[in-house]
Amino acid sequence: MAHDTTLSDAHAEHEHHELPTVFGFWVYLMTDCIIFGSLFAVFAVLRNQFAGGPTGKELFELSGLALETALLLVSSITYGFGMIAAHKGEIKSVQMWLGVTFLLGLGFVFLELKEFSHMIAEGAGPDRSAFLSAFFTLVSTHGLHVSCGLVWIIVMIVQLSGVTAINERTMNKLTMLSLFWHFLDIVWICVFTYVYLASMI
Amino acid sequence: MSTDHSAHGGSSHGSAGSYVIGFVLAVILTAAAFMVVMGHSLSPSATLTTIAALAAVQVVVHLVFFLHMNTTSEQAWNNKVFLFTLGFVVILIVGTLFIMGNTAAHMMSR
Numbered sequence: 001m002a003h004d005t006t007l008s009d010a011h012a013e014h015e016h017h018e019l020p021t022v023f024g025f026w027v028y029l030m031t032d033c034i035i036f037g038s039l040f041a042v043f044a045v046l047r048n049q050f051a052g053g054p055t056g057k058e059l060f061e062l063s064g065l066a067l068e069t070a071l072l073l074v075s076s077i078t079y080g081f082g083m084i085a086a087h088k089g090e091i092k093s094v095q096m097w098l099g100v101t102f103l104l105g106l107g108f109v110f111l112e113l114k115e116f117s118h119m120i121a122e123g124a125g126p127d128r129s130a131f132l133s134a135f136f137t138l139v140s141t142h143g144l145h146v147s148c149g150l151v152w153i154i155v156m157i158v159q160l161s162g163v164t165a166i167n168e169r170t171m172n173k174l175t176m177l178s179l180f181w182h183f184l185d186i187v188w189i190c191v192f193t194y195v196y197l198a199s200m201i
Numbered sequence: 202m203s204t205d206h207s208a209h210g211g212s213s214h215g216s217a218g219s220y221v222i223g224f225v226l227a228v229i230l231t232a233a234a235f236m237v238v239m240g241h242s243l244s245p246s247a248t249l250t251t252i253a254a255l256a257a258v259q260v261v262v263h264l265v266f267f268l269h270m271n272t273t274s275e276q277a278w279n280n281k282v283f284l285f286t287l288g289f290v291v292i293l294i295v296g297t298l299f300i301m302g303n304t305a306a307h308m309m310s311r
Contacts, residue, residue, distance in 0.1 A: 023278060023279065026279050026282065026283075027282055030282050030283065030285075030286040031286075033286050033290060034286060034289060034290060034293070037289070037290035037293050037294055038293060040294060041293055041294045041297035041298070042297075044294065044297070044298055045297060045298065045301045062235065062238075062239060066235060069231055073224070073227055073228065073231065076224070076227075076263075076267055077220055077221070077223075077224040080215065080217075080220035080223075080224075080267060081217065081220065083215070084215070084216065084217055084220070179268060182263060182267040182268050183268070185263060185267070186260050186263050186264070186268075189231075189256050189259050189260055189263070190256060190260070192231075192234075193234060193252050193253065193255070193256035194253075194256070197234060197235070197238045197252050198249055198252065200238055201238060201245045201248045201249060
């Protein structure tokens with residue numbers, strides 16, 4: 001009974017006015033958007049400066065890119081299911097979905113690191129040409145964000161393991177992580193379109 | 202009663218249905234972009250235009266179905282900040298391309 005009351009109170013409050021923390025986090029995401037915008041601008045300027053080195057067409061593989069994209073896309077919907085479970089107050093289910101999201105995100109980071117190490121081993125590291133410098137800066141900034149998201153997911157799973165009900169504070173944290181995770185997926189849409197696919201035409 | 206109501210999750214948080222719709226649309230748009238590039242059936246400029254358009258649509262799909270952006274008054278400030286940022290980023294990218302393109306043309310670096 002006590003459990004239900006806490007949940008419905010927290011939920012009702014959350015539903016009727018979004019706390020300023022969530023809005024503040026939204027503003028942070030928008031500034032992050034400007035960082036990525038700058039890096040995309042840099043990449044757009046340097047995309048043909050190969051300095052006699054390998055081009056994107058020679059380096060990128062569609063199959064690996066498709067797998068990375070699929071992992072990130074599926075992790076978006078699994079996080080969404082986690083949020084739905086959170087609004088229902090099903091803590092175990094939230095932890096399970098967060099765990100699945102974590103594994104998918106980890107798979108993405110693993111594939112990206114594998115791709116990077118493969119490129120560097122081939123002599124196509126960030127020091128090879130302006131194109132590769134811009135490529136590594138942009139893509140690894142996104143990868144670093146995903147890695148931070150992974151740490152955040154672990155923190156949330158641990159925080160949820162000790163509670164019997166999801167209070168408003170925890171719900172806000174989950175909501176902000178949701179915005180963060182889905183935002184990174186949006187950045188990835190631009191990465192796979194303008195960095196990878198556009199280089200392979 | 203109120204407990205029962207709250208168990209269903211408000212529309213502003215997105216329901217399982219809206220997540221699934223968003224996901225299906227995202228998969229279709231992503232697959233279309235990959236197929237256009239892999240198919241090599243369009244000219245390079247037409248391919249670029251097509252994948253750019255597909256990406257723009259997919260960004261909107263993600264914003265609406267995953268980040269739950271909407272036009273309610275509760276979201277008014279989020280939307281204002283978003284539009285400001287969008288304008289900022291467009292000026293940043295278009296301005297950079299214009300200035301650097303102009304510089305390259307004058308320096309005859311290509």
